[in-house]
């Protein structure tokens with residue numbers, strides 16, 4: 039009886055709750071030496087949110103202070119306009135490796151090449167190795183028109199949701215080959231998500247991507263693809279599908295609530311800049327250290343936004359997949 043009581047007490051202790059013991063991954067030898075930390079900011083929306091520049095300054099200051107392994111912006115960053123120069127100056131102030139992901143709004147006023155030139159990004163989708171992990175950055179910014187996959191350009195993507203935010207077939211093939219040739223555990227990074235969220239608007243052909251991932255992991259003791267991380271939906275969210283973590287990093291700036299519900303027009307703006315430090319630990323754990331903020335007043339709840347309980351102005355701390 040005593041033992042059962044002690045066990046019950048132990049299980050109910052909040053101290054034991056944070057880690058999700060869902061999978062373990064086999065780190066490569068290089069990764070086994072030290073954790074890799076990424077400074078992660080997404081959906082800043084410079085050119086739409088008036089204080090985006092100040093938000094980025096806070097992120098760059100914090101990432102520089104922590105001496106992370108690299109920083110990454112997950113799309114919806116800025117527009118290829120002269121105003122972007124001030125933002126790029128702050129971004130480039132970071133002394134270390136920097137990576138970009140294409141988001142839909144980055145092509146509101148130009149081509150992919152236009153914004154890639156502003157950023158100094160060579161290819162719309164690419165892969166790189168770092169700290170014993172294989173990072174695969176994808177581009178989901180294609181519309182399907184007359185049977186052809188066409189790049190986003192000058193806001194041509196405000197169409198039927200089923201025909202936008204697509205991964206083109208060549209890229210699905212490339213993804214399969216890239217995972218196959220990877221020597222290390224893979225992290226897939228995209229702007230739009232490949233999982234399922236209540237807002238919808240995930241990648242319409244996400245099952246093609248998930249099929250590639252699941253096939254690569256099938257029959258393995260430790261999955262080869264360990265996580266997919268995205269932005270775009272402005273949510274703080276995590277779900278597990280077939281041993282793979284699907285993680286949403288919340289926007290640095292706001293949630294779009296629409297007319298009549300926002301503190302700033304149709305935006306429910308976050309009181310502070312929101313971003314995360316994502317650590318891949320060779321011990322078999324993904325740690326997310328997020329920034330907590332609140333909604334500016336009047337908040338979505340005060341305004342009666344129907345989904346007020348499902349949105350947050352924060353990224354919570356998570357410990358995922360302890361081995």
Ligand SMILES: [Fe+2]
Pocket residue numbers: 081083114270271272289
């Ligand atoms: Fe966004």
Ligand SMILES: [Fe+2]
Pocket residue numbers: 113114141142143229270271
């Ligand atoms: Fe987006």
